[in-house]
Amino acid sequence: MTTENLKFPLITQHNAEYPREVQAAKEVSRLLTKVEFPSQDVWVDLRFDYALVEHSSSNVDVMLIRGQPHGIVRINLQALYLMQDFESMLMEVIPHELAHVLHGVKAKVDGFTIEKVHDDIWQHLVFKLQPDAEPLPKVKGEFDDRAVRLSKGGILIQCECGEDESFAVIANTAGNSAKLRTEDHKCGTCKFPYHRVDGQTLLPQRIKDDLAFLERIQCIKFQHPHLQR
Known part of the structure; x- marks a missing residue:
């Protein structure tokens, strides 16, 4: 098995292997393209983590260099849940988590502190990524942990x-x-x-x-x- 030939625009590194992981990676890349994510200077590390209890998590490690964001963002998706409720993962979870990533990058660029992770800015970002998604703090889905x-x-x-x-x-x-x-x-x-x-x-x-x-x-x-x- 190898992931060397699986490449997705805007995703620098990943461990996608199975069909639904590949589809999820394609969706992550597609949504980031919609918002013109600065992928040249901010690397995206997408990981499918079967030990994750939550449906997703992310970490933004970005600094400003000459006013532009540089660094790496890590996005973790529980791939077992892709098998349980694929539609909710694509339509709700991925926009939910990408909005957190964009929120973190925006906070660094604009110089503000995120007081509430699911604030109005985050909700706006969810809608921008996926107009049909529900910007709720807890994603609805048929996930069995x-x-x-x-x-x-x-x-x-x-x-x-x-x-x-x-x-x-x-x-x-x-x-x-x-x-x-x-x-x-x-x-x-x-x-x-x-x-x-x-x-x-x-x-x-x-x-x-x-x-x-x-x-x-x-x-x-x-x-x-x-x-x-």
Whole structure:
């Protein structure tokens, strides 16, 4: 496997490999072209991160040289969610995150401090990128993070809701373990205390499938270092 022949305008480096990752990278590049992103002096590092719990994140490391922005921006997308809800990732998540990047670059160029990350400027940038997107602080989408949390060592718990909805995953901390022992951690829907589930035999098929997918990805990335970025 190689990503050497996969090049996208305005993206300097990336680890896109699978079809939906490639489509997402194309969309990132297309949207940045719409807003005339200064890609000659600001490099874009796009990473598909299967360990990310959130749908996306970004970091802007830019300085002004002779009044122009120079540096690098890193954009992280949870690629598992591309498999779960591809449309929401393209139509909502990518404009949402790119607006944060543009917001950060604009703040550096115009010399202001961002007080609220989802302010009016950010909302305007979302609309500029994707007029049909909803500029909300929390993106709506059919994203299931339970397999990701389990793969990171989370605790599988269950309430009395029944079916798929009865399973949740929480961080493996001393505080959470204590709440489970004292039955202080209760479901907001059925109001019954959560209890710890041992093993994976009771897992819903959706979580099993996601875990198997993540395991395959980890094996592939282990064998192909250029995808581990």
